[in-house]
Amino acid sequence: xxxxxxxxxxxxxxxxxxxxxxxxxxxxxxxxxxxxxxxxxxxxxxxxxxxxxxxxxxxxxxxxxxxxxxxxxxxxxxxxxxxxxxxxxxxxxxxxxxxxxxxxxxxxxxxxxxxxxxxxxxxxxxxxxxxxxxxxx
Amino acid sequence: xxxxxxxxxxxxxxxxxxxxxxxxxxxxxxxxxxxxxxxxxxxxxxxxxxxxxxxxxxxxxxxxxxxxxxxxxxxxxxxxxxxxxxxxxxxxxxxxxxxxxxxxxxxxxxxxxxxxxxxxxxxxxxxxxxxxxxxxxxxxxxxxxxxxxxxxxxxxxxxxxxxxxxxxxxxxxx
Numbered sequence: 001x002x003x004x005x006x007x008x009x010x011x012x013x014x015x016x017x018x019x020x021x022x023x024x025x026x027x028x029x030x031x032x033x034x035x036x037x038x039x040x041x042x043x044x045x046x047x048x049x050x051x052x053x054x055x056x057x058x059x060x061x062x063x064x065x066x067x068x069x070x071x072x073x074x075x076x077x078x079x080x081x082x083x084x085x086x087x088x089x090x091x092x093x094x095x096x097x098x099x100x101x102x103x104x105x106x107x108x109x110x111x112x113x114x115x116x117x118x119x120x121x122x123x124x125x126x127x128x129x130x131x132x133x134x135x136x137x
Numbered sequence: 138x139x140x141x142x143x144x145x146x147x148x149x150x151x152x153x154x155x156x157x158x159x160x161x162x163x164x165x166x167x168x169x170x171x172x173x174x175x176x177x178x179x180x181x182x183x184x185x186x187x188x189x190x191x192x193x194x195x196x197x198x199x200x201x202x203x204x205x206x207x208x209x210x211x212x213x214x215x216x217x218x219x220x221x222x223x224x225x226x227x228x229x230x231x232x233x234x235x236x237x238x239x240x241x242x243x244x245x246x247x248x249x250x251x252x253x254x255x256x257x258x259x260x261x262x263x264x265x266x267x268x269x270x271x272x273x274x275x276x277x278x279x280x281x282x283x284x285x286x287x288x289x290x291x292x293x294x295x296x297x298x299x300x301x302x303x304x305x306x307x308x309x310x311x
Contacts, residue, residue, distance in 0.1 A: 023182060077307050083207045084303040087200045088296050094192055095289070098272030105269075110276035113286055120293035124300035131304055 081133050092121055139183055146179035161219045163209045167202060174198040186266040 153173035160166040181190035277283035
């Protein structure tokens with residue numbers, strides 16, 4: 001029963017777009033990317049020459065103390081603030097993708113709508129700036 | 138075809154979500170959640186919601202998971218602090234209740250005549266789910282305001298309150 005329901009739902013939804021042809025390029029890209037990534041790893045494992053020595057097996061670290069045990073240092077809350085601010089303005093940009101694509105077709109109406117949207121968010125930007133979140137003191 | 142895609146991605150989604158709950162190491166959990174987001178994007182794509190699928194990967198797997206990892210780093214958990222919860226038989230009680238409720242919902246939905254009629258007659262516009270279709274809903278056409286234009290403006294207020302909330306929570310001295 002449920003299976004029939006599911007089938008009719010997904011079939012009718014996907015009828016307008018033929019799934020196999022629409023997404024075939026994306027699937028091919030994913031497959032090629034996987035083949036390249038894992039193929040290179042496999043090639044270097046199976047075909048590469050191996051001359052292990054003690055120096056080579058030593059962990060390589062750059063800009064960090066060797067032998068440091070806790071790799072998970074406590075991080076400053078400022079990283080979190082930067083991440084949150086990035087996330088919020090990232091979401092703001094997400095809405096500009098469709099806007100930019102259809103801007104020529106819609107015209108002035110969408111320009112005004114986007115200006116209202118951005119002006120409300122600029123208030124937040126000014127607030128963040130004035131509170132000194134953007135400075136690393 | 139579509140139903141097999143749904144089963145494939147749905148199984149992956151449930152499996153990765155369960156793994157995310159069962160992992161002791163929070164970083165492993167987060168990685169599992171990332172893969173569950175990819176499966177969810179696959180389901181969106183299978184439902185012809187291409188824009189949503191891309192945004193799912195871009196924003197959720199990209200940005201929000203970075204934030205999750207940041208929070209795990211902020212907590213600075215040591216291995217000794219990982220959850221030591223064991224499986225208990227009494228844990229099965231809420232699980233059984235959830236399953237019974239879900240089964241009830243599913244059987245009710247699949248028996249409903251009105252939903253069945255709606256599904257049988259459902260016809261999507263040819264550009265459904267594309268970026269331009271989403272845009273027309275938000276911004277309207279050249280001579281009318283879109284269906285969700287007002288809601289779109291409200292989103293900016295939501296984001297504004299998120300900014301203020303984050304600053305108030307994290308800043309020591311306001």
